Amino acid sequence: MSKVGRRLRFVLSDPTASLRTHGLQVTAQRLAVLRAVDSCPHITANGVAEAVRHEIGTISRQSVYDTLAVLVDNGMIRRIQPAGSATRYEGRVGDNHHHLVCRSCDRVVDVDCAVGEAPCLTPDDEHGFALDEAEVVYWGLCGDCRHVAS
Incomplete structure (x- = not known):
């Protein structure tokens, strides 16, 4: 199993230990937020609150917003912000993956990068930046919405 795979399982299988490893106080709110993000990948803040x-x-x-921000800042969860769609949160962190977003129902699905290691894309001129990530969002219609549209 890859290092990333172990890290993901560690965060999700033992959120208490993961909070402590990240130097964060273990609270009922933080544990509940981690469980919410784990149970529903690409969940909105409103979904987390519910x-x-x-x-x-x-x-x-x-x-809820404060807890999400702390967990994102500490690399325990990831915030994604597809244009025109609600901000979403996911527990899949530390790897090189992207997202598919349905233009009709806003469904979001993970897709592994076909190119390789992060950042999977590099600009012609990096302007002195040390790049560590490239964000790619694919847009289209999911299978359910395609069938409804036809």
Whole structure:
């Protein structure tokens, strides 16, 4: 198993240990947010808030946003922001993958990079930057929406 695969399983299988490894205090809110992101890849902040409220009861929208920001800043989850679509969160971090987004229903699906290591694309002129990531979003209609449209 790759290093990335081990890291993903570690975060998702033992969120308490992962929070501690990242130097973060273990709280019910952080654990619930991690479980929400794990249970529904590409979940919106509103979706996280609903899942967390269902699990632990009352939590403010601001607490959800703050918790998501801390987890993103510490590399435990990833924030994706497809143009014209709600910001989404996922637990798949540390690898080189991209996303497919349905123009009709906003479904988001992971797709592995066909080119290789990150960054999988490099510009002609890097302008002195040390590149570490290239973000690619593919747009189209998912199979369900294609059938409805035809």
